[in-house]
Amino acid sequence: MARERVVLVTGAGTGMGRATVLFLAEKGFKVYAASRTPENLSQIAGERIVPIRLDITDPQSVANAVGAIGTLDILVNNAGYGLVSTVEDMEEEEMLEQFNVNVFGLLRVTKHAIPLMRRGGGGVIVNISSFLGKIGLPLLTMYNATKYAVEGITDSLRYELRDFGIRVHSIMPGFFDTQFARSNLVTNRATFDEDSPYASMVSNLAPQIVEQINRGNDAKEVAALIWRIIEDEKFPARVTAGEKASKFIPMRKELSDEDFERRVREYYNL
Ligand SMILES: NC(=O)c1ccc[n+]([C@@H]2O[C@H](COP(=O)([O-])OP(=O)(O)OC[C@H]3O[C@@H](n4cnc5c(N)ncnc54)[C@H](OP(=O)(O)O)[C@@H]3O)[C@@H](O)[C@H]2O)c1
Numbered sequence: 001m002a003r004e005r006v007v008l009v010t011g012a013g014t015g016m017g018r019a020t021v022l023f024l025a026e027k028g029f030k031v032y033a034a035s036r037t038p039e040n041l042s043q044i045a046g047e048r049i050v051p052i053r054l055d056i057t058d059p060q061s062v063a064n065a066v067g068a069i070g071t072l073d074i075l076v077n078n079a080g081y082g083l084v085s086t087v088e089d090m091e092e093e094e095m096l097e098q099f100n101v102n103v104f105g106l107l108r109v110t111k112h113a114i115p116l117m118r119r120g121g122g123g124v125i126v127n128i129s130s131f132l133g134k135i136g137l138p139l140l141t142m143y144n145a146t147k148y149a150v151e152g153i154t155d156s157l158r159y160e161l162r163d164f165g166i167r168v169h170s171i172m173p174g175f176f177d178t179q180f181a182r183s184n185l186v187t188n189r190a191t192f193d194e195d196s197p198y199a200s201m202v203s204n205l206a207p208q209i210v211e212q213i214n215r216g217n218d219a220k221e222v223a224a225l226i227w228r229i230i231e232d233e234k235f236p237a238r239v240t241a242g243e244k245a246s247k248f249i250p251m252r253k254e255l256s257d258e259d260f261e262r263r264v265r266e267y268y269n270l
Helices: 015-026 038-044 059-069 092-120 141-162 199-214 219-231 243-254 257-268
Strands: 006-009 030-035 049-053 074-077 082-084 123-128 166-173 185-187 238-241
Touching (some): 006 015, 006 059, 015 038, 015 049, 030 038, 038 049, 049 059, 074 092, 082 092, 092 123, 092 166, 123 141, 123 219, 166 219, 166 243, 199 257, 238 243
Parallel strands (some): 006 030, 006 074, 030 049, 123 166, 166 238
């Protein structure tokens, strides 16, 4: 009998991460649910779901946690948050931390997952990017930059790892109703000051984004997509998820930069 396949999901505490853990366990995978606070996963822990403590900003924590798993077939790089700040206002620390989590954190986990997959004869890496990995928006420049980086990492790794039978994919979700807008949008104080020169843009755009996230698609859709990627060896390199991404990403490809920008300005009243 073939051994059960082993998955590692980062940012498993809430949202897409948690939905993916539950979905894949249901499908028979053994799932390591990595979180900064694994105790919050104790209710779903069981034979197929093993919560583990992982701080993706700490290289030693990553080396220890991933190393301890021993065997790994699938990695879902999901953990991430969004900085909402103008470039003019952002603090050095905010700028660095956004990349430390969304980009370097993803790379740290991937670095330690690759040798496990190579030794096992192959694997699948799914990076949770965003449709904002292909489309820019004001106030989200740093978040955009991290997700554009995730798209680049996906493209490069596909070449680097193909000969080892390791497939790398990215999912570009649109808006999804998770904890993202409630807990994981970090706002810069000066940007949100009512006397900021950006105040009218902030008061127009920020509530629209929060509402679109909170009225977004169900995280289970991403979980099901991850499962399809795992099972289909011919799955495309990247895929959109959710209504807004499936609307904007094809439009981004078809229109000139200027025409696309015009559409986004009209849509958000920018
Ligand atoms: N919701 C959306 O509309 C949307 C759209 C496009 C892309 N995405 C992307 O989807 C992924 C999952 O987000 P979600 O929507 O499911 O939101 P979520 O419910 O807020 O979950 C995000 C997870 O990321 C981890 N995380 C957050 N801040 C972190 C930090 N500073 N350091 C380390 N880990 C951190 C947390 O995991 P632990 O607390 O368990 O450690 C958290 O559970 C993210 O990469 C996000 O950028 C979301």
